[in-house]
Amino acid sequence: MDPSGLERLDQRIAGCRACPRLVGWREEVARVKRAAFADWTYWGRPVPGFGPPDARLLIVGLAPAAHGGNRTGRMFTGDRSGDVLYRALYDVGLASQATATHLGDGLELYGVRVTSPVHCAPPANKPTPGERDTCRPWLVRELRLLRPTVRAALVLGAFGWQAALPAFAEAGWTVPRPRPAFAHGARVTLDAADGPGLHLVGCFHVSQRNTFTGRLTPDMLRDVLRMAAEAAGLPARK
Numbered sequence: 260m261d262p263s264g265l266e267r268l269d270q271r272i273a274g275c276r277a278c279p280r281l282v283g284w285r286e287e288v289a290r291v292k293r294a295a296f297a298d299w300t301y302w303g304r305p306v307p308g309f310g311p312p313d314a315r316l317l318i319v320g321l322a323p324a325a326h327g328g329n330r331t332g333r334m335f336t337g338d339r340s341g342d343v344l345y346r347a348l349y350d351v352g353l354a355s356q357a358t359a360t361h362l363g364d365g366l367e368l369y370g371v372r373v374t375s376p377v378h379c380a381p382p383a384n385k386p387t388p389g390e391r392d393t394c395r396p397w398l399v400r401e402l403r404l405l406r407p408t409v410r411a412a413l414v415l416g417a418f419g420w421q422a423a424l425p426a427f428a429e430a431g432w433t434v435p436r437p438r439p440a441f442a443h444g445a446r447v448t449l450d451a452a453d454g455p456g457l458h459l460v461g462c463f464h465v466s467q468r469n470t471f472t473g474r475l476t477p478d479m480l481r482d483v484l485r486m487a488a489e490a491a492g493l494p495a496r497k
């Protein structure tokens with residue numbers, strides 16, 4: 260594949276202003292800031308995907324967090340959800356370090372790319388259906404560029420699952436009707452007429468609401484990561 264194609268796409272995403280409400284929100288958050296991050300210059304723009312252009316495994320969230328990705332400019336970086344996700348990726352051997360704090364912190368992902376169906380932080384972490392649909396073409400383009408190598412996707416949460424399925428269909432995989440239901444540990448394979456299929460694995464979102472309450476434990480997250488890595492043909496540490 261053409262790595263520069265994905266880099267160009269990421270640059271274009273970072274300049275998008277298609278959703279007025281989200282542009283206003285992300286920029287206001289960047290201006291007002293949270294007291295703990297008063298000395299930061301917030302990113303305040305759409306957050307592109309993160310990870311190598313020849314990734315075999317995709318991790319799909321929903322949208323960046325206001326003081327996480329919207330502050331640091333990298334998916335799941337600088338918030339509690341990311342602390343849990345990158346710790347687990349490190350534990351199973353898919354990340355170079357357990358922490359993700361800022362661009363340039365040295366974090367590398369091994370065969371994994373992290374992205375989302377909505378690239379701007381939404382108020383209350385909830386994009387509208389219209390914003391979700393407006394942002395979908397970015398994910399479709401990303402998926403098309405990754406198709407030569409990507410073999411599995413771990414989708415975090417029911418909202419991400421519902422938002423991502425139409426993008427998988429538009430990118431060339433066949434999504435069964437009725438659409439497969441989300442569940443933690445759910446597995447479904449999307450066939451493609453003109454290439455390899457894509458193994459989908461569902462996982463509860465790594466939100467604080469799930470991780471603080473024990474609905475999603477580190478063991479559960481490591482287990483589904485290993486499952487998804489195996490489906491993708493990536494070696495994962497036991």
Ligand code: SF4
Nearest residue numbers: 275277278305379394
């Ligand atoms: S959510 Fe997506 S489509 Fe909307 S402004 Fe952000 S990057 Fe653009």
